[in-house]
Amino acid sequence: MAEQGEGMKHDRTSVELFAGGGGLAMAVHQAGFRPLLLNEFNAHACATLEASATKTLGVDGITRTDDRRPQPPKPGDPAPLYPGDVRELDLSGLSGQVDILAGGPPCQPFSAGGVAKGDEDKRNMFPAMFKAVREMQPKAVICENVRGLLRPSFNDYFEYIQRELSLPFVQRDDSVSWQVHNAELERLLALRSENDSDDQHYRVVKVAVNAADYGVPQVRHRVVLVAFRTDLGVDVDAFEKYVNTPQYSIDALFRSMRDEDGEYWTRHSYVEEHVKQRVRSSLPAKIDDDDCAPWRTLRDAVRGFGTSSPSLALPPIDHDVLDRKTEQAAHLGITDHIGWPGARIYKGHTPNELDRPAKTVKAGVHGVPGGESVMLTDERIRDSNEPSGWRYLHRYMSVRETARAMTFPDEWQGSGRRGEKMRQLGNAVPVTLGEFFAKAVADALSSVGH
Template identity: 25%
Template sequence: MPRLTSLEICAGAGGQALGLERAGFAHKAMVEIDSWAAETLRANRSKLGGKRVEVLEMDVHDLDGTRWNGEIDLLAGGVPCPPFSIAGQQLGADDERDLFPQALRLVKEIEPRAVMLENVKGLAQRRFESYRAQVIKRLNDLGYTVFWDLLQAADYGVPQLRPRFILVALQEEIAPHFSWPGPMEHRITVGDALRDMMAENGWPGADAWADQATAVAPTLVGGSKKHGGPDVGPTRAKEAWRAMGIKGSSIAEEPPGPDFPVGDPENLPRLTVPMGGILQGFPADWRWQGGKTAQWRQVGNAFPPPVAEAIGRSIYSAISTYAALNRGFDPIKQKLDIRVS
């Protein structure tokens, strides 16, 4: 299908970029400040559009969006969540890590057809109602209609409970053609997702373990550079993992081997980084870069690719429907021309 263009800010390890790539978007550039996450983007560039896609390792504050003015169909990003996270101090607009103002600046400079921004469910709380209203008003003033909803990753093929507050904004003439993607009929369990990985080193207990791991995973967390190590999260999450036969106090280097105990509640298998990636919806061969702590931070902070893909397809459909009803596709350039003269 014809490709639309996208620009990613706060790209992380590439979860949103991968989902959008699958939804029909070709990335002009991916912007990420964390050096190891940027390395992960480079290591997986073949899955994200190849060498033609720029990986810009830089602060979004320093990004000049005018370079891409009129060239981008979708501006997307997973803006940092600490200002709104229930686990944090919830300072909102008073938090220096709040990058919504920078995202809005880039919308003005780039003038994309659509915008997609992802954040934690804490942003949906009543205490941030005024903040959300300011964001919506700013986008309305720039000529966009705003859609904001809380989506659950487990409804879109991700074996994990990961609620995310998603903002979609489309140019006013495109917006009537947008609708949120519907949920899948069945959820994927942890056992279904990780059975093959648990068995790949010859552990004889893999099938029995998978047969009893019939729940969806708790939300994975990665911590920040200052806080949080490689584990599955707070006590409540560790207890949920233990109920599924997983030791959550640390992350393993590799799956259990042929001599690993079977049926021993005191010796449970642990997750590995690639397993965490699977639970986020990444492919098993995603090449995570850095040490284990840096890799797990990327895993835990990622935007699940299947969720990005589902929303991306809805955005793609809205833009292409509008184009088909107006000027349509340019079969030579394979790009939608939707500018209003």
């Protein structure tokens, strides 16, 4: 699948809705797509997109627009950003000119961390996504969302979402319940054969992913929907098989750590022996063989290995100056790599370990359940209360370390206070995960001459 697009160059285009801090937008750009429009409602996220666009989106800046019926920019022109409610937009001016429509509609209605009202929640933006499909008729759609959509309580509505994406031009009247509309869509789809094709029908692929299986140094369970317009003739079955094949595995990581001189420890030769022993002692007795690459770890991310762009190792943060942020900033010399005091660990609130993928980055900083923003370091002090006689130190992760766990390039500059930057990262799509899917879409389109 990956080789289908080799040697083929296109001026591929994209539209990004619910762009947030830019994770999926960066991913689609790195896969070779030029942004025709970005949309985001949050003011801080808009400022982030503006601050980072030239270096991360390959465009000559971003220009805000209040035009509710935007026209496509010419190659080389700044990418337009509509900083408002997506439901206000008329995207028909982009009809027939968009290769990929990408976006992650706000996930709170379906998140286990929210009230989980689902389709009844006014924050459900899937209808806005389907409206955009009708107005632009993109060749393909990439939609990322929380794994909560797969919960049994949302199963019927999630099936409805997929049917709506398959037949977006069969609109639901406001007076009709989604259940009635769902039954009509199901009836219409049953009448179609696999060979039926037209430019108002899409074939949808659902992929439940763990981002760690795709090279992200983070355990992040999400669901990705990809849809192709049926008149293009894409081999959707081949695409589905390819994107459902994990590229990385935990067993491959364990194999690389098993021996004292294993590939993982060779890469991180600075690690002291007491850390290696602690990690190796936690490995399972049975480790399977496979053809995958090793899961990437938080240590890999912090040290600059396997990130979305070549990066240097982040300098260490001194535990003794966590409460003196100005001093840290002057000393470390890298943006957003500032320690933070007050991190705690306790039962049910355990820290990230450097030699495993990070826990899921969430949209918060203090008070996030589970210790997702806390890191256990290599540093230790004597502690007679510990069975080993030593206690490893922990601290909050810096914004830059968190961005690396999301595979954001160091050129990314978040806007707002620390908590706002962490919120943007927690709501984002990891760049490496998004790029995998965007490149797979590009290759699928190339294989049929698009």
